[in-house]
Amino acid sequence: MKKITSLNCPLVAEGLVPAEAVPPDHDSSALVADIAVSPECNIRLFNAGDTIFIEGSSADRAYIIESGYVEIFVGSGEDSLQLNVLGPGDIFGEMGIIDAAPRSASAKAICPCRCIVVSAAQVAERIESSSPIVRLFVSMSLHRNRAYNAYLKALATPHVSLPSPAVSEKAYAKNQQYQQILDDIKLEADLQNAVRNDELFLVYQPLLNLHNQRVIGFEALLRWQCPQRGLVNPQQFIALAEETSLIFPMGDWILERSCTDLRRFQDQLDCIGQGNVDFFISINISVRQFQQLDFFDRLMACTQRHQVRAQQIKLEVTERVFLDEVEAIDSIDKCRAAGFEVSLDDFGTGYSSLNYLERCEIDCLKIDQSFIQKLCSSDRAKILVGAIIDIARQLGLPTVAEGIETPAQMAALQAMGCDIGQGFLFSRPLPLAEALGLVGQPLAIAPLNPA
Ligand code: C2E
Ligand code: CA
Ligand code: CA
Numbered sequence: 001m002k003k004i005t006s007l008n009c010p011l012v013a014e015g016l017v018p019a020e021a022v023p024p025d026h027d028s029s030a031l032v033a034d035i036a037v038s039p040e041c042n043i044r045l046f047n048a049g050d051t052i053f054i055e056g057s058s059a060d061r062a063y064i065i066e067s068g069y070v071e072i073f074v075g076s077g078e079d080s081l082q083l084n085v086l087g088p089g090d091i092f093g094e095m096g097i098i099d100a101a102p103r104s105a106s107a108k109a110i111c112p113c114r115c116i117v118v119s120a121a122q123v124a125e126r127i128e129s130s131s132p133i134v135r136l137f138v139s140m141s142l143h144r145n146r147a148y149n150a151y152l153k154a155l156a157t158p159h160v161s162l163p164s165p166a167v168s169e170k171a172y173a174k175n176q177q178y179q180q181i182l183d184d185i186k187l188e189a190d191l192q193n194a195v196r197n198d199e200l201f202l203v204y205q206p207l208l209n210l211h212n213q214r215v216i217g218f219e220a221l222l223r224w225q226c227p228q229r230g231l232v233n234p235q236q237f238i239a240l241a242e243e244t245s246l247i248f249p250m251g252d253w254i255l256e257r258s259c260t261d262l263r264r265f266q267d268q269l270d271c272i273g274q275g276n277v278d279f280f281i282s283i284n285i286s287v288r289q290f291q292q293l294d295f296f297d298r299l300m301a302c303t304q305r306h307q308v309r310a311q312q313i314k315l316e317v318t319e320r321v322f323l324d325e326v327e328a329i330d331s332i333d334k335c336r337a338a339g340f341e342v343s344l345d346d347f348g349t350g351y352s353s354l355n356y357l358e359r360c361e362i363d364c365l366k367i368d369q370s371f372i373q374k375l376c377s378s379d380r381a382k383i384l385v386g387a388i389i390d391i392a393r394q395l396g397l398p399t400v401a402e403g404i405e406t407p408a409q410m411a412a413l414q415a416m417g418c419d420i421g422q423g424f425l426f427s428r429p430l431p432l433a434e435a436l437g438l439v440g441q442p443l444a445i446a447p448l449n450p451a
Pocket of ligand 1: 286
């Protein structure tokens, strides 16, 4: 056997080798029989010379060596090549259980060994739940290691022509999922620049008192004007920001900017002699922001810097916040105690909306727009909206209906006693300068623009 003493990394112990390549001098029946099972079922004991697995066999488990030494090699007989010798604490056989490809190297006990078995099932769930980018990077490095293994094996057998690792590498680029992941990585890189290069801005959509149609506040909605991509859909980039830590600098920016703008709204109200009228800005806060231990302190510092009052700020949270996120619930409680109102956004879409209402103190219910849009075409939607408004009333909570697009929807909501409305019927989200012009005004209802 030839030895490569410089190869000391356990990752080079596997490769993409077809089943036909299993060397003839390996006895597969012995492989099944050679494993001595200890009374603890996740422990395997091997004698010196036992084959633990062979090239080409399917991989359903990895091993952690507790005691003894294991040799990892490719090829067989005279042409076999030792890749590594592993000892206590080392892991082997792990690549196959990550990507389910057949083993491309063999493993043999050099002396009596005791190994802990890690089953494929134990790892599969964790891999499935990791981000597609992490999965791509892991499988790419496995792929490279396998190509390298095959290359080393060919080196050891002079009559076999050398495979080209570069050719197999190209196969990745054709995979659609790979392209999608690359697009996401590029979007993430652009989004990082967006925060740095000031490409984000806020627009404001009015909220109206449905009894007198007066503008009583605005919801701040984030927009991203990317130089290369144009205006990017908020649902797309906010979801990405929430998956990464980008939501933190973005969230800070949103707070800072909405408090600056709230100051401008307040100045405008003072200017038209309505400085004492109740007015608020709704800010969307993501679950991860609430989980930050210092979120409350940041929020307080921000409002003090801009001299705005907590009572003028509503924090919109989705039901996901209440999914056993203890830190998030603590933050929310602190905010409420300091006078910030908390609105439960997209109400009715979560899978245990009523449960949250029972458990958590909030100040306002925002009925999801999917119900409002079916209000006049579905009796069921109408019954549900009516029931939500009744529940809220009995709990002493005002209701906001979002996504009102037609006068008929508005009339139905008024008749049901909904307090506040928002939607394209009144106005689309507007740049700050235009929103300032609506402060304190009754809003003429514009015919819906289909664009
Ligand atoms: P959301 O909080 O439910 O925001 C309401 C969405 O409904 C906004 O979409 C708004 O433009 C849209 N909308 C309002 N009236 C109507 C209507 O009559 N018809 C229809 N079809 N749509 C209407 P937008 O601005 O695209 O925001 C989408 C989501 O992105 C928001 O849903 C929110 O979850 C998230 N988002 C937006 N801005 C922020 C932000 O500053 N921070 C965070 N964390 N999330 C934000
Ligand atoms: Ca919202
Ligand atoms: Ca909503």
